Amino acid sequence: MAWFKRNTKGISTSTEEKKEAPDGVWNKCPNCKKPLHYSEQVENKYVCQYCNYHLRVGSKEYFEVLFDNNSFVELFGNLTSGDPLHFTDSKSYPERLAESYKKTGLKDALRAAHGQIEGQDLVIACMDFSFIGGSMGSVVGEKIARSIDYCIKHRIPFLMISKSGGARMMEAAFSLMQMAKTSAKLALLGQAKIPYISLLTDPTTGGVTASYAMLGDINIAEPGALIGFAGPRVIKETIKKDLPKGFQTSEFVLEHGFLDFIVDRREMKAKLASFIRMMHH
Structure with a gap:
């Protein structure tokens, strides 16, 4: 009956001393469902x-x-949204903003910074999807x-x-105005003959796609990114037809002439540095 006896000789840690792995150390790949350790994600550029x-x-x-060296100076970091329309559905807009501040630690859906990439100066404006779906409001446009x-x-x-996910509905026309505003500013950048590179990541949709995301001197994307104006489900329901395989992926968009390159994130820094050297000099 030795099979049913518990051997405790090899157990050196009491139950009270055992600890669970901290949140965020492990997560699961959304595609292949395999477990990923955080340190491995960092090493492999996520x-x-x-x-x-x-x-x-x-x-x-x-x-x-x-x-x-992850060294940069953040620009215009104190800009925050007002509530010009006093928008309210289940919650007021200020309440939604307060929740997003607390959840993400961000002031809005975009951060801008000045640093160097392979020794070359570069300003990066990067959107954060975790802040109200990366929606484009007045602060995003202003930054x-x-x-x-x-x-x-x-x-x-x-x-x-x-x-x-597109324009921020809580700011309505104020949000849509950012499409024209940012496009006009990019025209001035072009007149000054200063390079503009647009990197589209998963997902890039709505008014963002219809404005600054597609206006780069070079438009590049990460593999498998969803890129489009309306989402695939909305388009399918509108036209009442099945969509082509891989519709609105970066590979599909590249094939149809809306992108210049698809670049793996692990090669992104070297590619961007090469583009900057080529265009800036």
Whole structure:
């Protein structure tokens, strides 16, 4: 009956002393479902080591991947949204903003910073999907506009990293105005002959796609990113037809001429540095 006896000789830790793994140390790849350790994700630039799926990350991670030694100066970091329309559905807009501040530690859905990439100055404006779905409101548009002015003044190339569900409905027309505002500022950047690189990541949709995301001197995307104006489900319901396989993925968009390159995140820094050297000099 030895099978049913518990052997405790090899157990040296009491139950009270055992600890669970901290939250965030492990997570699961959304594509292949295999477990990923956080340190391995960081080392692999937040790309799944098993299936090469590009995990969704925000400005903190992109700055870490791209800026030399993760060294940068954040620009216009204190801008926050007002409540011009006094929008309310189940919650007021200020309540939603307060929840997002607490949840993400961010002031809005975009951070801008000046640093160096392989020794070359670069301003990066990066969207954060975790803040109200990366929606484009007045603060997002204003930060992009001020970043472009900064680039023109100091003659520094500009990189825009888009990740957005589209315009922010709580700001209505104020949000939609940012499409024209940022596009006009990019025209001034072009007149000043300063390079603009647009990086589209998963997902890039709505008014962001219809404005600054598609206006780069070079438009690049990460593998497998969803890129489009309306989502696939909305389009399918509208036209009442099945959509082509891989519709609105970055590979599909590249094939149809809306992108210049698809670049793996692990090669992104070297590729961007090469583009900047080629265009800026």
